[in-house]
Amino acid sequence: MMMRSAHHRVPLAVAALGLAACVTRGDIEEIKQGLKEINTKLDRGARPQQPQQRPQGPDATAVYAFPVGDSPAKGPADAWVTVIESSDFQ
Amino acid sequence: MPTAMASECAREQGKFWEMHDQIFQNQQMIQDPDLERYAKQIGVDVNRWKKCYADNKHKARIEEDQRVAMQLGARGTPAFFINGRFLSGAQPLPAFEALIDEEIKKAKESGLSRREYYEKAVVEKGKKAM
Numbered sequence: 001m002m003m004r005s006a007h008h009r010v011p012l013a014v015a016a017l018g019l020a021a022c023v024t025r026g027d028i029e030e031i032k033q034g035l036k037e038i039n040t041k042l043d044r045g046a047r048p049q050q051p052q053q054r055p056q057g058p059d060a061t062a063v064y065a066f067p068v069g070d071s072p073a074k075g076p077a078d079a080w081v082t083v084i085e086s087s088d089f090q
Numbered sequence: 091m092p093t094a095m096a097s098e099c100a101r102e103q104g105k106f107w108e109m110h111d112q113i114f115q116n117q118q119m120i121q122d123p124d125l126e127r128y129a130k131q132i133g134v135d136v137n138r139w140k141k142c143y144a145d146n147k148h149k150a151r152i153e154e155d156q157r158v159a160m161q162l163g164a165r166g167t168p169a170f171f172i173n174g175r176f177l178s179g180a181q182p183l184p185a186f187e188a189l190i191d192e193e194i195k196k197a198k199e200s201g202l203s204r205r206e207y208y209e210k211a212v213v214e215k216g217k218k219a220m
Contacts, residue, residue: 057163063174064162065216068208071155072097072106078204080197081190082212084171086159089093089113089120 091152096125098148099139100132108132173197174212 058064066084093113100109112128113120129139142148159169162176170177170186173193177185197207 057165057178058169058176059217060176062176063212063216064171064176065213065218066162066171066174067213072101072110074107078207080204080207081173081193082208083173083190085168086155086164086170087168089117 091149092122092125093120094152095143095146095148096129098152099142100129100134102142102147103134103139105132105134109134173208174216 068082068084071084097106097109097113100106109128109132112132113125116124116128125143126136126140129136159165164176164178166179168180170181172186172189173196175189175193177189197204197211200207200211202210
């Protein structure tokens with residue numbers, strides 16, 4: 001019985017060695033690099049949005065040429081101040 | 091989008107704000123039958139309103155508004171532009187008052203008339219982000 005199981009083990013070990021011999025150091029580096037990239041992506045996906053990834057909003061110091069057009073409006077058309085609201089319902 | 095379309099279809103009949111207020115007060119009840127009920131309540135011609143709504147008649151206009159807001163980077167709502175100056179989100183009243191007071195002062199000192207002020211000082215001179 002013991003002999004048989006040892007016998008079985010031999011071809012397996014050879015096969016594994018054969019595989020190892022085909023993989024060069026360069027390949028390993030490439031695989032490592034790939035894993036690193038995958039991990040980075042996973043990491044990014046798992047975390048809440050980073051501040052630097054937040055899309056840039058309007059510049060608070062600028063004046064934007066926002067046309068009123070025929071949008072629904074309240075109050076006199078010739079008011080000194082026009083407030084445009086961009087809104088939606090929940 | 092359905093609520094915006096419902097409002098635009100009411101607007102055709104001069105009842106935009108009436109529909110807006112109904113939807114705003116009942117934000118948990120905005121399925122099609124609810125919207126139709128509001129149309130009845132505010133007193134528009136319901137058949138005309140229903141056709142307008144079913145036809146997605148004003149969809150393009152709404153999408154254009156969304157596009158402009160996106161292009162400006164005003165992705166969240168509400169977003170405000172007070173004489174073209176951006177104010178983000180539901181800010182406390184003093185934030186609005188401060189900006190509005192500044193703008194009133196600026197406008198009065200501009201030498202422009204009330205009628206032409208927004209067009210000349212804000213739209214023509216403002217940053218064309220659209």
